[in-house]
Amino acid sequence: MYFIKLALRNIFRNRRRSLLAVLSVLLALFLMSFMEGFLNGMLGSFTTNATKTDSGHVQITTKEFQDRLRFMPVDANITDPVAVVEALKNDPVVGPRIDLTAMRLKFGTLLEYNGRNKTALGIGGEPETEKKLLMLDRAIIRGKYISGAREIVIGENLAEDLGIEVGAVLKIVSATAEGSTNMRKLTVAGIFRSGIDSLDSGVFQMTLEDAQALLKTGGGVQQIMVMLKDYKQSEQTALDILKILGNPDLTALPWTESNEMFGFLSMAEAMFISIYFFIAILGTVIIVNIMMMVVLERRREIGIMKALGVSRREILGIFTAEGLILGIFGSLAGVFLGLAVTAVVATTGIDLGESLKGMNFPMTNVIYPAVSAMGLVKVFVIGVLTAGIISILPARRAARMNAVAAIKSAL
């Protein structure tokens, strides 16, 4: 116990040296924790962006829908989606993990206007929710976003092909869930230009209610998309959702299984992990460096201590304690600093710029670093352990030294 007292005294005795040590550890840990947050946020943003158009983090559909996915069937729907969403939100385990849920219908249609007709893809969703998913409200170039029933927003090129402008009333025909056809007249509220060719040339968005009325789904939807606060919980949440649903006809797929981008994102994740790994190594090396030097430069001191009769074990204890204390302070400070900076950057985000415009899906340009408690704890533990362990090695060497040789050694 008195190791600690001695260690502290030693530390404060040579403030400059100790400060240097703590600072070095702090810097290393700060960089590591910021890196952690940055990569986490990066991956999270990538995943969210990749999944929010198609599948969400978890996609709930009927099994039949998945089987016939190629044909985009409108007759294999979830019959009571509102109840499903309620059940999920009220569940004590899954509920808190949910960021948002979205009900969707996606189907092939025929658009008719003044004798001109064109096939197009219709997406029916709740307009407010879709602001966070399809984000077409940000791409409106003429008119405005959907503000009520019977309104649609349509891609620029598609509008041009049909010769329509804002305010035009389109007739939309589609096959229904009952195996017949139906038509609905909807007004063009706005025209969008997303920069993504597949959207601008072939897609329009309508309200969920209009889609359900057109397709005569009787309140059913093809899929419920669930976006989580932490994308990493997708697989577990999918399993949990299946249990909550308890319905053999329904299936919940995590994006890792349903989304095409999964492979790409895993690869990105693997890359990020290796980068993080390297940085962690670098950080440890710095700590090793510092601790080694702290001990090594006091060889003389150690020699004198030994000459005075301090035992090997005691010397070891003192130096290890010093190392640990410095390590703890430095790591704490470093992690806090990292946390602070990450939090600040998290509100403004890092703008990756216009370069993402050409991508195949609508994506935010800004990456928000995410703070993860586990991650920070990891970093902190690495810092402390490294400092402590690293102090042991040279301390052991010092402890074993011949007193006279130690005193004589000019570092």
Add this chain to the structure above:
Amino acid sequence: MKRCLILLAIVLAAPCIVPAPLSALTGEEILARMDVNKVFTTISYTAKMQIAQGSVVRTKTMKAKATSDGKAIVEFTNPEDKGIKYLKIDKNLWIYYPEEDDTIPISGHLLKEGMMGSDVSYEDALEEDALAEAYTIQVSPEDASFEGKPCYLVILNAKKDTAPYQTRKIWVDKVSFVGWKAEMYAKSGKLLKESVVLEVKRIGNADFATKVRMTNALVPNRYTVFEMSEVVLNPKLDPSIFSKRFLSR
């Protein structure tokens, strides 16, 4: 199924009129015999259409009224399609949707779409009106038969490249002039569609094909069966019903 509505039933049925010296019949004459249009000026009937796509079979029921000069109106009565109407005036076609009280014209590429999700296209239906115009007609010298009944094998070859089928073969009963079977071929010679008459009824002076099956030869588990009933010849029909305005009523 538009085709059956007016045309298939009409084309494949035949009036039983004065028998003519068989050997001297040309293709045109045979077709003319088949043309049941001569038997009525107006017609009304109810019909049932079964559309099979693999394991899924859907049934549609409808009431139809038509004239021999190319006008027709069909109203669907099955629950899923209730109130939907087709209006045909010569070569123009519209679908009326009751919920929106408005119509969609079927034109351009849409004509090639299958009606009501079947493999029978609007084009198939409309084309029947003018087979003689679009095709050259020959009678095969060979003896042909359908299920034991001796038939003429009438071969139609498209005059223009834009005709939906390059070749059509029709097995016409030598006695009743019912067109039992028809085969539609693509330019490559590949069989695309086939239609077979399953039931014939005598109504008035003519034999009508009241049950017909049309099959997609490329995916044989896709077929459509059309069945007519309650056929009334020459009912009193108000000519104004064949108009877009009337659809709303």
Add this chain to the structure above:
Amino acid sequence: MSTLLTIAVRNLVRHRLRTIITALTICVGVASFLAIDSIMDGSNKDAFDNIVYLTGSALKIHTAEYLAEKNSLPLKYGIQDAESMMDSIREKPGVVGTAPRVRFLGQLSNYKDMLPVSAVVIDPRRDAEVFRISEYVESGHYFSDGGSGEILIGKDLAEDLGLAPGSSVVLSANDVNEVMNALDFTVAGVINAPVSGLNTNGVFLSRQDGEGLLGLNGLVTEIDVQMEWRPGAPFEELAKTSGALAADLSKSYPSLAFDPIAEQAKSFLALIASKSKFTSIIIVIVLAIALVGIVNTVLMSVYERIREVGVMRAMGFQGGEVRRMFFLEGTLIGLLGSVAGMLLGGALVWLLVVRGMDMNSFGFDISSFNMPISPVIHGVWKPQSFIQILIIGTVSAMIAALLPARKAAKFVVTRALRFE
């Protein structure tokens, strides 16, 4: 100066452990940068390869009218005198092949099910000079001579319809008059390409059959041109030559639209641009850590050798010379670390280039997603990266050593001597 250098070197040798540890920090940073850079470039190159040889080509030619309706794959707006145009293009420098293609939408049926497909009519012989489809034929074979009656299909399509090489299928489509036609085919080969669109609904047939099925009458709606691309040369090189050829040709054929590779790869290039912004953030962080290592090393060494400095000053060394000595020490550590890092990095890159990194070992089927990347990605040699990092590493070390070195020069001699 050389005396200072010798002293600096000797000092470093004397404090071997510290030197090694610090240099190691830099070495690891440098090596990992090189390895990551190499594999990133490798995956980019791989993707480009696929874009150039599978989906795109160095230069795509269409008529302007065709482009306006390209989404519906019309069988009209053909290129006039396509044959003579292809011949003349082939004569141009840098061109290794030209091939005619016609894309259309059709349906493939095995008499039980029918699926919509995106089909391409190709001239098998000339197509092989431009594209590398034959390399991705997983089972069966590419078109045999002329390829009549043969068809190549994507592997997902084969799976969904239960087809294999030798199976009979019928392909139906609207011909040039928009009239449905159909032909029987035998599946010659199944394609597994790292482009999921090809696998899920890609179908290839020969020109002969295309004529029969669609009544093309010589119609060519697309000409693809392949240009020479030195193996290992950066993408920009091909982009330049293809852009130049496009500009040259559009002067002679003003009514046609020329898409050089840069246009076709636009979205992918954008992705790379954003990737590189991301990697530069990472590199900054890596460098920062390495710098911290150097600063703390030199600082520590300065402070623990205050006595030594005092002795040197007493012996007559100027403050400036003392400063230079520490500066040199820092620089040398940086240099040592960078060189070691380059060697280690070089070894890693060699491994990556020769053996590559098997993406499939991450546990998924890489062809199932829409990135044009193959299962095994090879690294690329980028000498300029090596040089870059050497300079950055050394310069950073120099900068890092400056401050502590200055500190060393300022010590008052007497106090320094008395320092414990």
